[in-house]
Amino acid sequence: MSGPEGRTPRAPEGKPRPSAGSAPVDLIVVGCSAGGPPALQAVLPALPRETTTSVVVAQHMPARFTALFALRLSRICRLPVGEPRDGEPLRPGRIYIAAGGCQSLLERTSAGLAFRVRPRGPSERYAPSADLLMESVARLFGSRALAILMTGMGDDGVGGLREIKERRGRTIVESEETAVVFGMPREAIRAGLADQVLPLTEIKLLLARVCR
Numbered sequence: 001m002s003g004p005e006g007r008t009p010r011a012p013e014g015k016p017r018p019s020a021g022s023a024p025v026d027l028i029v030v031g032c033s034a035g036g037p038p039a040l041q042a043v044l045p046a047l048p049r050e051t052t053t054s055v056v057v058a059q060h061m062p063a064r065f066t067a068l069f070a071l072r073l074s075r076i077c078r079l080p081v082g083e084p085r086d087g088e089p090l091r092p093g094r095i096y097i098a099a100g101g102c103q104s105l106l107e108r109t110s111a112g113l114a115f116r117v118r119p120r121g122p123s124e125r126y127a128p129s130a131d132l133l134m135e136s137v138a139r140l141f142g143s144r145a146l147a148i149l150m151t152g153m154g155d156d157g158v159g160g161l162r163e164i165k166e167r168r169g170r171t172i173v174e175s176e177e178t179a180v181v182f183g184m185p186r187e188a189i190r191a192g193l194a195d196q197v198l199p200l201t202e203i204k205l206l207l208a209r210v211c212r
Contacts, residue, residue: 006171008017011040014081020151022209025053027090029137031130031160033060035180037069040150041076043204044095049078051211052092052191056084056137058130060152065099066128070097084115092120098128113127113140130184134160138167145169146210148203161193171195 032039035058046056061069067083073095074081078120081095084104090096090113098104103124105116118125130149134157137145147164149157151174161171173185173194178201188194198206 003067007061018050022206025141025146026163026212027137027141028053028055028146028149028207028210029130029134029160029164030057030150031134031152031157032054032057032185033126033154033156033181033184039087039178039180041073041173042200043207044073044081045076045078046204046208047077047079047095048208048211051079052066053211054090054092055095056081056098056104056106056133057096057211058098058126058128058133058186059158060126060128060156062101063099066097068099073097077175084117086115086117090114091103097182098133100181101127102169103132104128105132106140107136108140130157131160138163138169141167141169143168146172148172148174149184150174150190150200150203151179151181154183155187157184158191160188160194161188162191165193165195172206173197174203175179175199 048134070081070083079095083099084096102117106118135148146160171193175197176182178199179185
């Protein structure tokens, strides 16, 4: 639905809606595509060393490149960074970069929460998919999750944000001010799924505040 003169309605930047805030969360899930690597390098180093909050990231990137990117992040972040393997337990205080060319989800097992990493399906456009990862997070964490959708082309992550909101989790969308490509954030705003619309500098500050 468009506003005056066909403009897309936008949430007020930096102005939280009632469901937004800085209460601690157990898990942060991030989706991004084009322009995502520098955006992630700008915000993830803000995560404090002693936190028990975990972070899972779906960055659209080809196979093998995500492992190199995770290594690069590990040099600038306070928390351990790596690609999750199939069956690997979700551990507190870690950053996980979903492997390129595969789908990474979280599921409950007899031993606790663990990653399921599977091949990309024939009908799946994005691998890793922010939608699939966020939907699995929504089912397991509900109101204890924060979803962030940043720069990128297309609409991956919009369905995932919807699932997060339906289970009373919080949603943050990167503003046009800093997004290299405003496609994914714009689609989320159009769908009314953004609790807050923030530039990267404010996303960085918020990440430090919401960690347990």
